[in-house]
Amino acid sequence: MEKSYEDEEYKDFQEEVRAHLQNSNMASAAAKIQEFLEKKKNIHLNIAITGETGSGKSTFVNAIRGVDNWDERAAPTGVKETTMAVxxxxxxxxxxxxFSDLPGVGTMAFPAARYLKLVGFEKFDFFIIISADRFTENDVKxxxxxxxxKKKFYFIRSKIDQDINNESRCQRGFSEERTLTQIRINCVQGLRGQGFKDPQVFLVSSFDLPLYDFALLAETLERELPEHKKEAFLFAMPNISLEVIKKKKKAFHSNIKYLAALSAAVAAAPVPGLSASSDAVLLAAVVTRYVIGFGLDIPSLQRLSNCTGIPLDELFKVIKSPLAVEKVTFNLMLKLLAECANKAAALVGEEASKFIPFIGIPVAMTLSFTTTYKGLSIFLDMLAADAQRVFERSLGQKTKG
Structure with a gap:
């Protein structure tokens, strides 16, 4: 099996940290772990959204970011061309x-022949080409x-909700499934007629992302992205399905061993009370990232409420963890850490057990590793369960199949 970018990156990281630990250079080991985690967290991803005027590019940009069209951070939408520059x-x-909202392809300012050069093609990781009807000659070019x-692109047929609504009002014996199939066939046949051998078209409603093909689109994008960019894309996705929540939980969990190793390196320093304080600060930052990643912070819940029409109070009611919604504080982390420390002798799982020899044998380091690993695992379980309940309350009733 070919080694991935992430595998090689981790191997180099592990060797450097092990060398620092063998030389009893705990400060350098901690700094290296911190650098590795920051690098993973700050990997950039730039997604281009393009298509002709009126195709729904701006609405899609807002929807995929979890922002409604009235938010001050929203891309402007309207029946006229509203995007005049990248x-x-x-x-x-x-x-x-x-998410870069590109001007419509084929306009006077952005003619199709020079479009990619004018928008700065090289800075984008992949392109999403949107059409509200048939894909035009400009889209195909x-x-x-x-x-x-040699970059990826994906065809999206937008405004599917409008098509379904229109067809249901004017068709006798209306069938939503039949209508969706016909729209897909028309798009695929049109693209084949213009030279694409086996095109894939995703049917999407920006006002109801959990419906139709958005989940399939997200899964396809995640699968085809370079390994080191998948996590960035996953965390940016709205919680459109229980599967997305499970994937986010798995991605968060994959970093716990590194965070526990960082805690262990700090524990080796001969400063009374330093380890507990550092662990509390570390956990507060990490748990806050969990809260935000699962969309359980108040601004995210408010945006979800605005988009779905579910009152904010109703979303609060299904959240059970003390870590969600309220600010994650240093004192709260100290309290929860103390509870986890009482259970530190328990097994922490096969992955953690394999990792402990990497950080060394001293009792203080092992205890700190185990406590942090166990604590973060417990907190992650709690918040993932909250995210699932929020999803089921707000969006679950809209999913199909």
Whole structure:
């Protein structure tokens, strides 16, 4: 099996940290672990959203960021061309992920023949090409140009909710499934007629992301991204399914051993009380990231309420963890750490057990590793369960299949 970027990165990191620990250079070991974690957290991802005027690009940019069209951070929407230049929109919780709203392809200012050069093709990781009807000659030319330059692109047929609504009002014996199938066939046949051998088209409603093909689109994007960019994309995705929540939990959990090793390196320092204080600060920062990643902070819940129409109080009612919603404080972490420390002798799982020899044998280091590992695992379980309950309350009733 071929080694991934992440495998090689981790191998180099592990060797450097082990060398520092063998030389009893705990400060350097801690600094290296911190550097590695920060690098993972700040990997940049820039996604281009393009298509012709009126295709719904700006609405999609807002929807995928979990921002409603009235939010001050929203991309402007309307029936006229509202994007006159390449406009980057940062994710509200993960600013390392950017969704760039591109001007419509084929306008006077951005003619199709020079489009990629004018928008700065090289800075984007992949392109999403949106159409509200059939994919035009300009869309196809753009896709072929992107393909020649060896970057990924994805076709999205937008405003599916409007099509379903219109068809249901004017068709006798209306069938939503039949209508969706026909829209997909029309799009695929049109693209085949313009030279694409086996095109895939995702049917999406920006006002109801859990419906139709958005989950399949997200899964496809995650699968085809370079290994080191997958985590950035995953955390930026709205919780459109229970599977997304499970994947986020798994990704968060994969970093726990590194955080526990950082705690252990600090514990080796001969300063009374330093380890507990450092652990509390570390856990507060990490748990806050869990809260934000699962969309359990108040601004995220408010945006979810605005988008779904579920009152904010109703979302609060299903949240059980003391770590969600309220600010994660140093004192709260100290209290919860003390509770975890009482259970530190318990097994922490196969992955953690394998990692303990890497940080050394001293009791203080092992205890700190075990406490941090166990504590973060417990907190992550609690918050993932809250995220699932919020999803089921707000969006679960809209999912299909």
């Amino acid at each position: 406009t980057p929109y940062l994710h509200p919780n993960f600013p390392n992920v950017t 753009l896709a072929k140009d992107i393909q020649r330059m």
